[in-house]
Amino acid sequence: QVQLLQSGAEVKKPGASVKVSCKASGYSFTTYYMHWVRQAPGQGLEWMGIINPGGGTTSYAQKFQGRVTMTRDTSTSTLYMELSSLRSEDTAVYYCAKGNMDVWGQGTTVTVPS
Amino acid sequence: QSVLTQPPSASGTPGQRVTISCSGSASNIGTNYIYWYQQLPGTAPKLLIYRNNERPSGVPDRFSGSKSGTSASLAISGLRSEDEADYYCAAWDDGLSPVVFGGGTKLTVL
Numbered sequence: 156q157v158q159l160l161q162s163g164a165e166v167k168k169p170g171a172s173v174k175v176s177c178k179a180s181g182y183s184f185t186t187y188y189m190h191w192v193r194q195a196p197g198q199g200l201e202w203m204g205i206i207n208p209g210g211g212t213t214s215y216a217q218k219f220q221g222r223v224t225m226t227r228d229t230s231t232s233t234l235y236m237e238l239s240s241l242r243s244e245d246t247a248v249y250y251c252a253k254g255n256m257d258v259w260g261q262g263t264t265v266t267v268p269s
Numbered sequence: 270q271s272v273l274t275q276p277p278s279a280s281g282t283p284g285q286r287v288t289i290s291c292s293g294s295a296s297n298i299g300t301n302y303i304y305w306y307q308q309l310p311g312t313a314p315k316l317l318i319y320r321n322n323e324r325p326s327g328v329p330d331r332f333s334g335s336k337s338g339t340s341a342s343l344a345i346s347g348l349r350s351e352d353e354a355d356y357y358c359a360a361w362d363d364g365l366s367p368v369v370f371g372g373g374t375k376l377t378v379l
Contacts, residue, residue, distance in 0.1 A: 190368065192314075199271065199373040200306070200314065200357050202366065216366045250313055255304060256359070257325060259313040 157181040159251050159260035166266045172239040175263045177251035184232040185209035187254035191225060191236045193247040194262075201247075206234060243269035272297065273358050273371035280377040286346040289374045291358035293339050297369055301361040303341040305334055308355045308373075317356070318343060345376075353378045 162176040177189070191203040204215035206225040213225045224237045234251055248262040274292040281287040291303065305318035316325055318334035321341070333344045345352055358371040 192370075199355075200308075200359075200370045202359070202368040202370055205367060214367050216368075218366075252314075255316065255319050256306065256314070257316045257319065259315070262313055 157253070157258045159253060159258055161249075161251060161260040161263045164264040164266070166268070167241050169242055169267055169269070171241050171267075172237055173241060173265050174235055174237040175249050175251075175265070177234040177236070177260050179208075179232045179234065179253070182253075185229060189225075189227075189234050189254075190252045190256055191223075192250045192252055192256070194250070195244070195247040198247075203236070203249075208234065238265075241265075241267045243267050271372040272362065272366070272369035273360065275356075275358060275371035275374045277372065278375045278377065280379055281345075281348045282379050283348055283350065285348045286344060287348060287376065288345075289343045289356050289358075289376070291341045291343070291371050293341075293360060293369075295339060296364045297339075297360040297362040298336065298341055299339040300363060303334065303336050304359045305332075305343045306357045306359065308357065310354070314357065348378055350378050352376060 158180045160178045165173050167173050185208050190205050193201050206213045208227045222239050226235045246267050248264050250262050251260040302320045306314040307317045308314040321336045322334040331346050335342050356374045362369045
């Protein structure tokens with residue numbers, strides 16, 4: 156079955172970077188776009204960006220331009236989302252979601268203590 | 270401040286029909302499909318409705334979606350206690366951010 160398995164929780168210092176992975180299985184990896192969405196504690200969903208696993212092209216939400224990088228490794232069917240210059244407001248659960256966001260990863264908690 | 274506007278809360282009693290609205294603009298709902306997601310407490314969101322009114326396999330037909338102009342609605346009929354969750358609308362946007370979400374609606378089953 157289609158699965159997205161994300162990397163484990165992270166605790167990072169302000170100013171550092173974090174790289175979250177999302178390993179896809181059960182479908183043709185290069186066929187569907189992959190979204191990254193985050194959710195701060197008690198808050199709603201916030202769309203961060205999208206990557207085409209086939210060609211590697213990306214499009215980011217304006218809010219994250221210059222701070223986020225989305226990449227992929229087709230040899231391992233794995234997507235990556237790296238967020239730099241972390242601040243306490245980046246504390247959130249980060250999700251990857253396939254295509255029409257019809258399948259979601261389990262989420263990765265990133266904590267940036269203030 | 271979300272690009273798509275949803276009421277923060279909604280409620281109903283078991284068996285009732287409730288609707289959740291989602292208001293946008295010409296650059297998103299007006300020209301693109303609307304999607305709805307259900308998020309149960311402590312879990313990842315789940316796709317409920319895609320392309321305005323299509324249901325993925327496994328989603329009960331109690332859930333339905335509609336769109337008119339720059340607004341959309343999610344209807345839940347025969348409300349059940351397990352429907353208590355947060356509901357989000359989303360759409361592609363032709364503006365600065367390719368995808369936009371609503372702020373979410375917390376549904377309480379009384």
